[in-house]
Amino acid sequence: MAEVEAGVPPTETAFRVKRDEPRMRSDLSRQRLRSAWIFLAPMLLVLALVAGWPLLKTIWFSLTDASLSDLAGAKFVGLRNYYEYVDYGDGTGEYFGLLFDPAWWNAVWNTVSYTAISVSIETxxxxxxxxxxxxxxxxxxxxxxxxxxxxxxxxxxxxxxWAWMMNDQFGILNDMLMHVGLISSPVAWTANPETAMWAVIIVDVWKTTPFMALLILAGLQMVPGDVYEAAKIDGIHPVKVFFKVTLPLIRPAILVAVIFRALDALRVFDLIYVLTPNNTQTKSMSVFAQENLFQFDKFAYGSAASTLLFLVIAFITLFYIKVARLDLGGRGG
Amino acid sequence: MPYVVKRTGFYALVAFIVLFSIFPFYYAILTSLKSGTALFQINYLPVDFSLGNYEGVLSNGVFPLNILNSVIVAVTVVAISLFLAVTAAYALSRINFVGRGLLLLTILAVSMFPQIAVLAGLFEMVRWAGLYNTLFSLVFAYMIFTLPFTVWVLTTFMRDLPVEIEEAAIVDGASPFTIVMRVFLPLMWPALVTTGLLAFIAAWNEFLFALTFVSNNSTRTVPVAIALLSGASEQEIPWGTIMAASVIVTVPLIVLVLIFQRKIISGLTAGGVKG
Structure with missing residues (x-):
């Protein structure tokens, strides 16, 4: 029974007006909320299928003895792909697994130094x-x-x-550098262990500096013109203006550009795979993992490398966001 | 005097930037137009004009097919990811719900994913679904990098549109799907062109998945086909043919990029820099 105030006749309209207004509004927002999830569902489903599930599967494979020819029959072996101590029974023993594999650590070192050098130059x-x-x-x-x-x-x-330009016999790069007098004899850029990594870095710098430049340029164009005007009137030297005014103002743009580039560089695969195939001086983590997965028939071991690569990148990202105090969340919401 | 020096220095820098950017591609074109032994003479200016390498690469059977494969994959990827992204971006930018910020952050995190981390799991999935050696495997796999990116950019774009444009439609009782299709879509052409183009380029250039999920010469896409172009022996790398193929697959991209220059720059920066 509805409560009725004394003195007010209980008409139907009085009730409806009071109750319907909030209900209509919440109906609308409930309908919008429902459609929000309907709109998001296909996208989230595709992302879960293409990213979430395969990532979990890769981690699972890294804990098994899976081989390329027998993925279904993979059995759980614990952390053996990462770390294993084999006791020879006579008081001696040996460590095996990814964490004790010098080839893996070589790949980690190559990737990290490649990223550090090329991203610095590009910035x-x-x-x-x-x-x-x-x-x-x-x-x-x-x-x-x-x-x-x-x-x-x-x-x-x-x-x-660039492989053609860096060709040791017919490459134009050697020709140029010899004309200028920087080198006296042709260099086998991509084959020579000492220059192979530099060859990769040169190509990467060439290819991605424009991206960096455009991101930084967007930051520069947001600096208001009157800042420069004021500095000019005060007679401050342009170099000082750059370091004291411009650089602090575009710092956020640079920091974001650096993290985007660094994450890209840490997963480098195609450039190294094509420019310097089978070269231990340039082999990156991704190349190491891909080789083990599909060429050496060590599917589980390659999965372990992929998993570690994922963890390394996640760790570096979190560390960088913390150190640089990037505000990534605020941009989207 | 100092003014002249400064001016000259500045234009020297400009000249360096232009030369640095375009010389390698210029040299690839120059090489692709050489034939026979002319290939092994170093020239800085064009001396030869022979289309032999182009005829060679286009008549070698599978390469035209590889181009067609790349076009099919890239166009399908763009269409699917734009459709999924427009509706998702509407929900993410115009409707308030709990967990929206976290969802956006997750999407951003997926776009930073190293592709190699999902390669093993995706490979198993592709084989299980019987998609190995088909273009479907690539269309599906490429969603991992095109979808987060398109969702992110379109969300940023939609968020900046004024509330008023939607209000009238809501009052008229239009359903959210109608609002997206009839109110937002017509306003979003610039953003759609930009993100579509960037997604197209990303799909056109992808190498790791294309190398792993397809092993059949006639099903390959262009980047893998070029990477695997080889001569009769290890020592005989057919540089002229490789350069001709490279020019063929790159010229359309460069033309597109030059036409949509401004839109691309705004799209790239929308993904990367706080507005």
């Missing part, structure tokens, strides 16, 4: 490019278009183009 060079593109001059649009070209070229194509 510096990208900053120079961005400053040039931010200046007013005739033909700026053309230069900006030209800068996009390396970015648009497929990595495989750039690896092949």
């Amino acid at each position: 510096g060079l990208g900053l120079v490019f961005a400053l040039v593109l931010n200046a007013e001059f005739k033909g700026r649009a053309m230069v900006r278009a030209a800068v996009l070209i390396p970015w648009a070229i497929p990595t495989i194509v750039s690896a092949k183009m």
Whole structure:
């Protein structure tokens, strides 16, 4: 029974007006909420199928004795792919597994040093490019278009183009450097153990500096013009303005660009696979994992390498976000 | 005097940037137009003009097929990921619900995924579903990098549209699906073109999955086909043919990029820099 206030006749409309307004609004928001999840469901399902489940499967395979020819018959073996001590029974023994594999640690070292060197060079060079593109001059649009070209070229194509330019006998790079007098005899860039990593870094710098430059340029263009105006009136030297005003203002843009590039560089595969095949000096973590998975028939071992690579990248990302105090969450929500 | 020096220095820097950016591709074109032994003479300017390498690569049977495969895969990937992303982006940008921030962060995390971490699991799935050696395996696998990216960029774009455009439709009682299709879609062409193009380029260039999930020459996509182009022996790398193939698959991309230059730059920066 509805309670009725004394003195007020219980009409139907009085009830409806009071109850329906909030219900209508919550109906609407409930309907919107429902459709939000209906809209999200297909996307989330695809992501779960293509990313979530395969990741769990890879981790599972890393704990088994799976081989390429017999994935279904994989049996759980614990952490043996990562770490195993084999006791020879006479008081001696040996450690096996990924964590004791010098080839794996070599790949880790290659990847990390490649990332550190190439991302540093790209940031510096990208900053120079961005400053040039931010200046007013005739033909700026053309230069900006030209800068996009390396970015648009497929990595495989750039690896092949540079492999030809770096050819030891007929390469144009050796010819140029010998004309300038930087080297006295031709260098086998991609085959020589000492230069192979530098060859990879050169191609990577060429290919991704434009990306860096454009991200930094976007940051530069958000710096208000009157800041420079004020500095000019105060007669402050441009170099000082750059370090004291511009650089702190574009710091967030640079930090975000660096993490994007670094995450990309840490998973490098195609450039190294094509430019310097079978070269221990350049073998990256991804190449190591792919080889074990599909070429050496050590599927479980390759899965273990993939899992460790995932953990290494996740760890570096979290560490970087913490150190650089990046605000990634605020941008989306 | 210092002004002149500065000006000259600046333009020297500009010239260096342009040369640095375009010389390798220029040299690839120059090489692709050489024939026979001319290949092994180093020239800085074009001296030869022979289309032999292009004829060779286009008549070698599978390469035109590889181009077709790449087109099919890239177009399908773009269509599916845009469709899924538009509706998802609407939910993520215009409807308030619990866990939205976490969801966005998860999507961003997936876009940073090292592809190798899912390779073993995906390979098992592809084989189980009978998709090994088919283009479907690639269309499916490429969702891992195109979908998070398109969702992220379209969400950013939709969030910045004013509330008013939706209000009238809500008052009229339009369903959310109608609102997306009739109100938002017409406003979103610039964002769709940009993200679609970036997704197309990413799918066109992908190598690791294409190398792993397809082992049949006539089902391969272009990057793997170029990587595996080889001569009669180890020593005889057919550089002229490789360069011709490279130019063929790159020129369409460069043309697209130059036409949509501004949109691409805004799309790239929307994904990376706080607005």
